Amino acid sequence: MVINNRPRRLVAVPLLPALCLVSGLSAISSFAAPEPIKVEFPSGTACAISSPDPGFLVSVHSGASNSSKATWIGGSNRTSLEFIGDDKITRLCFFKNPNPDASQAALWADDFRSENPGALRAIAYSRTTDCTFQKWVTQIGDKVLPLGLLSVSFQNGIPPAGTPLVDSSGKIVGLILQPGSATMAYAIPAQAVHRVVQDIVAHRKLVKGWLGIALSPGSQIPRITGVLPNSPAADAGILENDILVKAGAYPIARYPDAVNALFYTVPGETTSLQILRNNKRIEYQVTPIAK
Amino acid sequence: MKPSVEQISNLLSQRSDLRPEEGYWQDFLREFHHNQRVEAASKSAPAAFLDRFRSWFSEVSPSKWAYGAGLAYATATIAFFLVPRGAEVETMPSAPVNHQVVPAPTMEQLEQLNLDPSTEGNTGEQVF
Numbered sequence: 001m002v003i004n005n006r007p008r009r010l011v012a013v014p015l016l017p018a019l020c021l022v023s024g025l026s027a028i029s030s031f032a033a034p035e036p037i038k039v040e041f042p043s044g045t046a047c048a049i050s051s052p053d054p055g056f057l058v059s060v061h062s063g064a065s066n067s068s069k070a071t072w073i074g075g076s077n078r079t080s081l082e083f084i085g086d087d088k089i090t091r092l093c094f095f096k097n098p099n100p101d102a103s104q105a106a107l108w109a110d111d112f113r114s115e116n117p118g119a120l121r122a123i124a125y126s127r128t129t130d131c132t133f134q135k136w137v138t139q140i141g142d143k144v145l146p147l148g149l150l151s152v153s154f155q156n157g158i159p160p161a162g163t164p165l166v167d168s169s170g171k172i173v174g175l176i177l178q179p180g181s182a183t184m185a186y187a188i189p190a191q192a193v194h195r196v197v198q199d200i201v202a203h204r205k206l207v208k209g210w211l212g213i214a215l216s217p218g219s220q221i222p223r224i225t226g227v228l229p230n231s232p233a234a235d236a237g238i239l240e241n242d243i244l245v246k247a248g249a250y251p252i253a254r255y256p257d258a259v260n261a262l263f264y265t266v267p268g269e270t271t272s273l274q275i276l277r278n279n280k281r282i283e284y285q286v287t288p289i290a291k
Numbered sequence: 292m293k294p295s296v297e298q299i300s301n302l303l304s305q306r307s308d309l310r311p312e313e314g315y316w317q318d319f320l321r322e323f324h325h326n327q328r329v330e331a332a333s334k335s336a337p338a339a340f341l342d343r344f345r346s347w348f349s350e351v352s353p354s355k356w357a358y359g360a361g362l363a364y365a366t367a368t369i370a371f372f373l374v375p376r377g378a379e380v381e382t383m384p385s386a387p388v389n390h391q392v393v394p395a396p397t398m399e400q401l402e403q404l405n406l407d408p409s410t411e412g413n414t415g416e417q418v419f
Contacts, residue, residue: 063405089402089403090404091403140406141396142396142397143398143401143412144400144412145404146400146401146403149404178406212418213419214417215416215417216416217399217400217412217414218398225416255398
């Protein structure tokens, strides 16, 4: 037959990209995958998954209802989940994990810092969807967010809140928060989940670090408009009109960047604050307190 | 042929008989001026002015015209250079101006991740 006489090389060349894609996807699937469960809140259903602490499940509630009442729906079985605590800022809520599994907790990435668009995969309890990380969002319109979110685009529908997003290495880099449009959703980064679960374990609520510096949302430059007396910032030597350049590992260019960076300060944990004063960069070590 | 002195004196003596009587020329001048005034009064004012204008200019010789024109030209030139003038101001080309002033948006700080459009944040100074 004519087809059998065709050289194999000609067939293989156009198939090479497809083979690479398949091998790449199989590389992702070779890692342990998150195993989300379906939970039902009074306001609707969502995904829940093992948190970085294997003793807890983490989910995202709508904020419109009581997040303490959630039911695990597994097939025809309905099991009430034991509420541990929630955080009003991030809308993350935590429940006792009926099946603690350390391998699931190990799937969490320490943080997600990519600035470039990249492929991700959303693994919901019902289906898996390819999606793309687009950019960081620290401000929507004239509203500055309390922490930076991921903007993720979807081609075939947006999965429910709490759905984990995994990168090419199979690590969980974020949780779906809510849709932003028909093809875009906001997601909470992995580092925020780490930050909140740390306090949920210790205090059953998020305890933010307090430095005693004042900033003005109206000023796009992150200039310190005031330093409260006897505050950690005053004790460290930070002055009014200093401009924040970096807090911990987070570079700061605008006011929303400062808000995002300061979200991750932990009471009692010393962090570095880099400021600009008289065109000189000065770094201070500051230990936030709980307030 | 030139007349002799005697012939001239004879002629003059004959002509002396034709002289007008005493006072004739005074009466003649008085009557002449009287007629002039009557004639002037009968003319309209513009026509009289025009007559005087013509008569005045008819008495000016061409050389005086030249001197006058030269003097006027020199006066105009000196005046042109000496009269102070204001600094030249370049006028900007007219361009349409948008007079509608758009106020800068007021930034709000959200306390929670409540992304509902109706959610209101804080606009004042934030302490961290």
